[in-house]
Amino acid sequence: MKLKLPYYVMLAGSLTLSANSFAADGGASPKASHKQGVPKKFIDPANMNTSVKPGDDFFDYANGNWIKQNAIPAKETRWGSFNILRQENTDKLLGLLNEVSKQSATQPKGSLKQRVGDLYASGMDSVNIEKRGYDPLKPDLQRIDKISSLDDVINEITYQRVNGEGSPLFRFGVGQDDKNVNKYVAGLDQGGTSLPDRDYYLKTDARTKGIQDAYKKYIVALFTLTGSSNDAAVKNADVILGLETTLAKAQLSRVAMRDPNVTYNKFSVDAFSKTTPHLNWVKLLPQMKAEGQDTVLVGQPAFFKVADSLLAATPVDNWKVYLKWSILKGTASALSSSFVNATFDFNKVLSGQKVQTPRNERISALVDGSLGELLGQLFVEKYFTPAAKQYMVDLVNNLKGTLGDRIKRLDWMSPETKERALKKLAAFTVKIGYPDKWEKYDGVVIDRNDYVGNLRNLSVWRYNFNVSRLGKPVDKTRWSMTPPTVNAYYNPTNNEIVFPAGILQFPFFDFKADDAVNYGGIGAVIGHEMTHGFDDQGRQYDADGTLRDWWTKTDADKFKVRANKVVDQYNAFTVVDTLHVNGKLTLGENLADLGGLNVAYEAYKKTKQGQENKKIDGFTADQRFFLSWAQVWRSSQRPEAAAQRILTDPHSPEQYRTNAPLTNIDAWYKAFNVQPGDKMYKKPEDRIKVW
Structure with missing residues (x-):
C-alpha cells in the first residue's frame, strides 16, 4: 500500500498482524506500574558494571550487570526494558481477556465484550482447532x-x-x-x-x-x-x-x-x-x-x-x-498444532527463538492487533489515568518549546528555512493515550467456535474499511497503534506525534521518579518523535503534511553534510560477525535519537532539579538523566535476531542507540568526566550537531 508508515521508537518483532505474519507481539501501561516491579531506586547501581569506564562503553557501564544476570527467556528473541514492559502489559491484557471471555457467551451479539471475548475464546479453543485440522x-x-x-x-x-x-x-x-x-x-x-x-x-x-x-x-x-x-x-x-x-x-x-x-x-x-x-x-x-x-x-x-x-x-x-x-x-x-509447529520451526531459524510463545499470549496479541480499539477501551478504563495524560501534555509543551529554541539558534540554517521549520513545529498534532473517537468495527461478526472464520472476517472488514475511504474526507483522528502498545510514532502526512497509553510507565515514566529519570526516558521519546519531523525523510514534508520541498538548496545541502556524518558513524559499528549497522537504513532513527536526546536534556535543564543538579542515590541529576536514557535501551538479543534486524530494522541495535548519540553531546562528557583516551571520546570539533 502507498501509505506513509509511522516511524517507530523501536521494533521488536511485528507490532501488527497481517496475513503473512510468522509471529506477533503485544504492548503495556502507566501508573499501575508501582505494583508491577518498579524498583525502589529508579537508577539502581546494582544493574551497572562499574568496572567499565563510562567513557569506554556507556551501555555496558549502565546496564552490564543486569544483562549478565538476566538471560533471554526461551520464548523471547531479545530481553530488556521493552520486553519486560510488554510482558507486564500482556499479563494485564490476559487478565482482561480471561474475564471477558467468561462473560461473552451471555453478552448481546455484536457488543464489545461479546466480540472481544469470543475472539479470544475461539483462539484458545485448541480442541476444536485440532479437530478441524486444515x-x-x-x-x-x-x-x-x-x-x-x-x-x-x-x-x-x-x-x-x-x-x-x-x-x-x-x-x-x-x-x-x-x-x-x-x-x-x-x-x-x-x-x-x-x-x-x-x-x-x-x-x-x-x-x-x-x-x-x-x-x-x-x-x-x-x-x-x-x-x-x-x-x-x-x-x-x-x-x-x-x-x-x-x-x-x-x-x-x-x-x-x-x-x-x-x-x-x-x-x-x-x-x-x-x-x-x-x-x-x-x-x-x-x-x-x-x-x-x-x-x-x-x-x-x-x-x-x-x-x-x-x-x-x-x-x-x-x-x-x-x-x-x-x-x-x-x-x-x-490451524492445528502440526501447522503451527512447522511455522515455528522455520521462525526459529530466522529469529533464534527457542520455544514457542504460549498460546494465550499469542492470542492476546492477536486480539489486540485485530480488535485493538475494543480491547483498548477495557485497558484504558482500568490502567490509564487522566493525570498521566496531563503530565504528558505538559512535557510535550516543554519539549516543543525547547526544540523551537534550538531551531532558532541553528548556525547552519538560514532565517528563511528556520521560519518554515518553526511553522511546521507549531503545526504538530499531538495524540496521547488513546483515540478521542473509538473504532467500532461495525459489521465484524465473531463466532466463538470458528477461529479461522473470525480471522477471515476481520481481514475482510479491514480491507473493506480501507477501500471504503476512497472519495471520503481524510480522517486524521485515526491511530496507527492500539492504546496498550509500548511504542510511539510520527506520521509525516498528518504531521502528528502519537504516544499510546502503554508507553507511559517505568522506565520511561513514573510519577514518583525525579525529573532527570522522566526526561531521560519519556522526554527523550517525545523529542525523538518530534525530531522525526525533521529527519532525512520527515524533513521533506511541510507543515500540513504535504510532500513538498520547503528548504533552500543551501540549507538542504548543509543538512545532508551533517546527516552523512551520522551515516558514517553508524556504518562503523559491527553487530554480528562481519555484519555492520546500515547507516543509511537507520539514518532516520539515528537522527531522531540524537535530536531527541539533545532536546530532552535542554528541556530537563529548565526544571528545578536540572538547575540544581543535586545528587540522588550517589548520582548527580545530569548523570541520572543519561543513565535513564541508557536503561531504556537495556537489552540483549540472540545472534539470529540481530542478523535479521540488520537487514530489516530501521533502528540501530540498542548498544549503539545508547552510545552513539552520547558521543555527540557535550553535557555527557562533563557529567561523567569523559577524557581523551576513553574509547567513546570524540574531539569537540568532531561532535555531530544537527537539530
Missing part, C-alpha cells in the same frame, strides 16, 4: 485446483485479496496522497515475497543459505500436511522460491525506499495499464473494490513490469502452486 482451507485449495488460464490466475489474485485470504504478487491499499494529503488515493506497491527482506533471496553467504534451506523445508512441510507427496512438495518449494526470487530481484531495497520522492509515482489508470499488458488496472481496480479511480500511485513501477512479464512467462500450474502457498502461509498459525 478443513477451513480445503474449499480454497479446491478452488485453486480448478484454475486453467492466466485470466483465472489474475482473478484468483484479486479474489484472495478481497476475501481476506492473502495478498499475492503485490500490495494494494488506500491511503493519503503524499502531495494532496486531504485526499485518499489507491496505491500499489511491490510485494509477492515471503521472507523478511529481498536480501534473503539474493545473498549467497552461509547464513542466508541456511535460511533459504529452512524456508524450503517449511514449504515442503505445509504442502505435505495438506496431502501432497514429498516429491511434489519439494517441486512446489522450488517453484515458489524461483518465483519469489525473481520478484525479489525486481524490488527496490529498503534504503532506496527511504526517499519518498522515489516511491511517489502517479499514473492515470489507463497509462499504467499500458505498462503491464497482462494486468489491466482499468478492470482490476473495480474488482478490488476501488471503483471510479482515474489515477493510481505506484511505489515501484519497474517491479510491476517484471511481475507482469513473469505472469505471462510462467506456466499456470506453477501459479497455482504459488497461490496455494499464499493461503497456506497466511493461515498456518491459526
